[in-house]
Amino acid sequence: MDKSELYDLKSLKLPRLAGAGLSAFTNIIESSATRWMVINQLLENGGILGFRQMAADEAPTFLPLYPAASASEVSQVSLGRDYWTSMYDNLPVQRGFSFSTIRDFASAYRNGTASPEDVAQRILEIADSVGEDSPDMHIMIAQDRDDLMTQASASAKRLQEGKPLSYLDGVPVAVKDEVDQVPYPTTVGTSFLGSSPARQDSTVAAKLRAAGALLIGKTNMHEIGIGVTGLNPHHGTVRNPYQPDHHTGGSSSGSAAAVAAGLCPLALGADGGGSIRVPSAFCGVVGLKPTYGRVSEYGAAPLTWSMGHLGPIAATAMDAALGYAVLAGPDPRDPNSLVQPSIVLDSLEDADLSNLVIGIYTPWFQHAAAEIVKSCEHMVNSLQGFGATVKEIEIPDLEAARVAHVITITAEMTTALDSVYNDHNKDFGNDVRLNLALARTFTARDYVKAQRIRTRTMATFQGAFQKVDVIVTPTTAVLAPPIRPDAQPNGESDLSLLTEIMRFVLAPNLTGHPAISFPTGYDPAGLPVGIQMIGRPWEEHVLLRLACIANGLVERQAPKIYYSLLADTKLIG
Numbered sequence: 076m077d078k079s080e081l082y083d084l085k086s087l088k089l090p091r092l093a094g095a096g097l098s099a100f101t102n103i104i105e106s107s108a109t110r111w112m113v114i115n116q117l118l119e120n121g122g123i124l125g126f127r128q129m130a131a132d133e134a135p136t137f138l139p140l141y142p143a144a145s146a147s148e149v150s151q152v153s154l155g156r157d158y159w160t161s162m163y164d165n166l167p168v169q170r171g172f173s174f175s176t177i178r179d180f181a182s183a184y185r186n187g188t189a190s191p192e193d194v195a196q197r198i199l200e201i202a203d204s205v206g207e208d209s210p211d212m213h214i215m216i217a218q219d220r221d222d223l224m225t226q227a228s229a230s231a232k233r234l235q236e237g238k239p240l241s242y243l244d245g246v247p248v249a250v251k252d253e254v255d256q257v258p259y260p261t262t263v264g265t266s267f268l269g270s271s272p273a274r275q276d277s278t279v280a281a282k283l284r285a286a287g288a289l290l291i292g293k294t295n296m297h298e299i300g301i302g303v304t305g306l307n308p309h310h311g312t313v314r315n316p317y318q319p320d321h322h323t324g325g326s327s328s329g330s331a332a333a334v335a336a337g338l339c340p341l342a343l344g345a346d347g348g349g350s351i352r353v354p355s356a357f358c359g360v361v362g363l364k365p366t367y368g369r370v371s372e373y374g375a376a377p378l379t380w381s382m383g384h385l386g387p388i389a390a391t392a393m394d395a396a397l398g399y400a401v402l403a404g405p406d407p408r409d410p411n412s413l414v415q416p417s418i419v420l421d422s423l424e425d426a427d428l429s430n431l432v433i434g435i436y437t438p439w440f441q442h443a444a445a446e447i448v449k450s451c452e453h454m455v456n457s458l459q460g461f462g463a464t465v466k467e468i469e470i471p472d473l474e475a476a477r478v479a480h481v482i483t484i485t486a487e488m489t490t491a492l493d494s495v496y497n498d499h500n501k502d503f504g505n506d507v508r509l510n511l512a513l514a515r516t517f518t519a520r521d522y523v524k525a526q527r528i529r530t531r532t533m534a535t536f537q538g539a540f541q542k543v544d545v546i547v548t549p550t551t552a553v554l555a556p557p558i559r560p561d562a563q564p565n566g567e568s569d570l571s572l573l574t575e576i577m578r579f580v581l582a583p584n585l586t587g588h589p590a591i592s593f594p595t596g597y598d599p600a601g602l603p604v605g606i607q608m609i610g611r612p613w614e615e616h617v618l619l620r621l622a623c624i625a626n627g628l629v630e631r632q633a634p635k636i637y638y639s640l641l642a643d644t645k646l647i648g
Contacts, residue, residue: 135526139587165424167627191245213311218292244287277374294329349580356605367587371406392622429462434543485514550605
């Protein structure tokens with residue numbers, strides 16, 4: 076059997092629903108009296124019926140954990156100025172448009188050309204200007220002026236006294252509204268959750284605060300993280316800074332847009348099915364989904380127990396590396412984080428790739444829009460110029476892995492929301508209502524079989540990693556789609572499009588492997604293209620190293636909407 080016969084993922088041709096049609100169809104699916112008329116056809120089109128007939132003899136794996144030979148108690152990576160100044164000094168020069176990086180903020184604070192208070196004030200001025208001389212990008216869900224200025228004043232004092240908490244002290248960072256952060260509620264993108272402020276920070280928010288980060292507020296997201304466009308009927312659909320009439324991707328839509336628009340060089344994202352990597356690709360920034368268990372999930376909304384990953388979205392690869400260094404590490408409050416080895420970040424600037432083998436499964440890699448494939452092929456060829464070897468591999472049963480992911484994450488989401496579903500199912504957007512109603516038709520047998528397929532998929536990828544160091548794909552099979560007028564404000568359901576967006580990103584959530592998306596170019600209209608690298612468990616440093624090398628290979632383009640926080644606040648484009 077050749078590779079084209081082994082490859083089993085398909086592009087779907089399903090009807091798109093929006094407006095009154097979506098509302099009516101959702102009501103049909105939610106009602107037990109009418110659901111029977113269409114449910115079997117939907118399950119067949121989604122691959123569920125075929126999945127139920129598939130043989131799977133493996134024992135189920137309910138958590139994709141890879142215990143380290145020796146677990147680490149603390150990170151050995153310094154967060155100090157000397158270490159990170161050296162790291163940034165050795166980074167390939169950023170070509171083209173220069174995003175403001177963590178180093179730019181740290182340098183401005185230390186040479187006196189700006190202060191955290193200046194930056195905080197500019198952020199508030201931008202918020203005030205929305206609707207006057209700035210478009211409403213719907214990036215932020217909530218900002219607290221007093222809290223922001225209090226943080227900024229404390230940071231400015233530490234810097235003046237020469238006692239910064241870390242290199243990140245005073246640098247603006249945004250947090251996705253899926254994790255707890257005082258003094259904000261956690262709405263998870265809904266209209267009804269988060270009725271009161273969080274009582275304590277999540278572990279990741281606490282780590283950012285302990286590093287002195289200027290936490291600028293909570294970012295918008297696709298409602299409950301169950302979609303990957305960024306459309307939100309309650310808080311507004313986040314607009315792409317590169318093309319404001321296009322989607323950002325989701326579900327970490329606001330976090331990626333905040334970075335791309337210059338509101339911060341680093342933001343926190345969450346990824347259950349590409350939700351860090353998809354918006355990073357669409358918005359032309361860097362997004363890292365670490366190994367399952369590398370970053371504590373304590374204080375994150377319990378939407379998915381076996382798929383959830385928290386990680387950084389950043390302007391550059393080195394910014395992502397610093398964010399990762401802050402966020403990663405064991406946490407007694409998250410037992411899944413206690414099996415990890417020490418964090419390694421040495422040699423990110425080393426451009427000698429002669430010992431690195433890149434795996435490519437050609438039928439999978441090429442199952443994307445032509446301009447995306449061409450751009451990603453160019454990046455792979457460029458990395459070969461640094462000595463990397465490219466090796467053909469095979470990854471069978473990707474369709475089974477896709478369906479196993481869908482069943483697992485939606486079954487876990489519906490279970491997590493059981494306590495509010497009956498009272499609030501009508502309060503969700505129509506696309507969320509439809510997805511949850513479909514997920515509630517899955518059975519316990521479906522879920523267990525999905526975990527058996529997880530075992531198989533983990534073994535397949537681990538087998539591939541005996542031959543190669545990383546596996547490369549495009550991040551998405553399509554560019555950022557336009558925001559359709561009829562999707563506002565009540566949503567849309569376009570399963571064919573979602574399949575194209577999510578084709579390459581689902582497997583690492585199912586298997587728990589780390590994966591990164593970084594820019595590899597732009598289409599003629601200026602929409603960004605992202606490339607994905609998947610790595611062995613705990614080898615985030617390998618992925619970050621490749622992204623750092625790529626930083627010097629891609630000529631970055633300016634977003635149409637960009638706010639400069641270290642100069643006069645203005646709109647570019």
